[in-house]
Amino acid sequence: MDRLRRLWMSLLPFGFLLFFSSAFIGVPGALAWSKEGHVMTCQIAQALLEPEASEAVYQLLPDHVKGNLSALCTWPDQIRHWYKYRWTSPLHFIDTPDNACSFQYSRDCHDPQGVEDMCVAGAVKNFTSQLIHYKEGTSDRRYNMTEALLFLSHFMGDIHQPMHVGFTTDEGGNTIELRWFRHKSNLHHVWDREIILTGLADYYDKDVSFLLQDIERNYTDGIWSDDVTSWNIVMISLSV
Numbered sequence: 001m002d003r004l005r006r007l008w009m010s011l012l013p014f015g016f017l018l019f020f021s022s023a024f025i026g027v028p029g030a031l032a033w034s035k036e037g038h039v040m041t042c043q044i045a046q047a048l049l050e051p052e053a054s055e056a057v058y059q060l061l062p063d064h065v066k067g068n069l070s071a072l073c074t075w076p077d078q079i080r081h082w083y084k085y086r087w088t089s090p091l092h093f094i095d096t097p098d099n100a101c102s103f104q105y106s107r108d109c110h111d112p113q114g115v116e117d118m119c120v121a122g123a124v125k126n127f128t129s130q131l132i133h134y135k136e137g138t139s140d141r142r143y144n145m146t147e148a149l150l151f152l153s154h155f156m157g158d159i160h161q162p163m164h165v166g167f168t169t170d171e172g173g174n175t176i177e178l179r180w181f182r183h184k185s186n187l188h189h190v191w192d193r194e195i196i197l198t199g200l201a202d203y204y205d206k207d208v209s210f211l212l213q214d215i216e217r218n219y220t221d222g223i224w225s226d227d228v229t230s231w232n233i234v235m236i237s238l239s240v
């Protein structure tokens with residue numbers, strides 16, 4: 001359990017990092033961080049894993065990705081429309097009542113049919129719970145732990161994209177059309193991808209590794225370093 005708890009501790013802070021960094025950085029039109037956002041989320045998270053958690057992740061990943069978690073962090077977006085996984089589609093976001101600038105789990109965490117826990121916060125909670133109970137060498141027939149890892153890694157990114165928790169009728173900003181510099185876009189897409197791509201072009205010579213270095217600097221000895229302790233507190237409250 002400690003192994004996965006440490007994994008969770010590693011994943012959680014990055015969600016906050018990505019959230020705060022998104023002021024400088026910006027998908028596919030639908031409801032997900034862009035590929036770039038999810039890949040960065042998982043690259044930073046994996047670099048923070050302690051050895052035991054790192055080994056657990058390595059064991060859970062399929063051989064062909066050679067231990068690279070970020071190679072599969074967009075997988076939940078790729079399969080969400082497959083018949084088998086269609087049930088996961090509401091897990092990428094939360095719709096709150098229009099003009100309700102708060103999130104209430106009991107009120108808001110449900111799918112359009114009202115099924116409870118079917119939102120991104122419920123998904124984070126449930127996949128975390130599955131992984132916490134993972135023990136190496138045992139097979140839990142109820143859950144596929146590899147899928148749980150990939151879903152959790154992806155949804156920790158999604159939940160920190162501000163437009164993934166938005167008003168119901170504007171579909172998380174998807175129906176709010178605007179211009180992003182010289183082309184048409186919408187508010188959701190701006191947050192998912194436009195800010196990232198523009199930031200990369202304007203400040204990082206289109207090199208994601210430079211942006212990653214900047215983010216890592218911010219939480220090691222930069223402006224977010226004092227916040228790391230509070231991220232762990234949030235983690236503990238969620239995992240008990």
Ligand SMILES: [Zn+2]
Binds near residue numbers: 032092
């Ligand atoms: Zn998503």
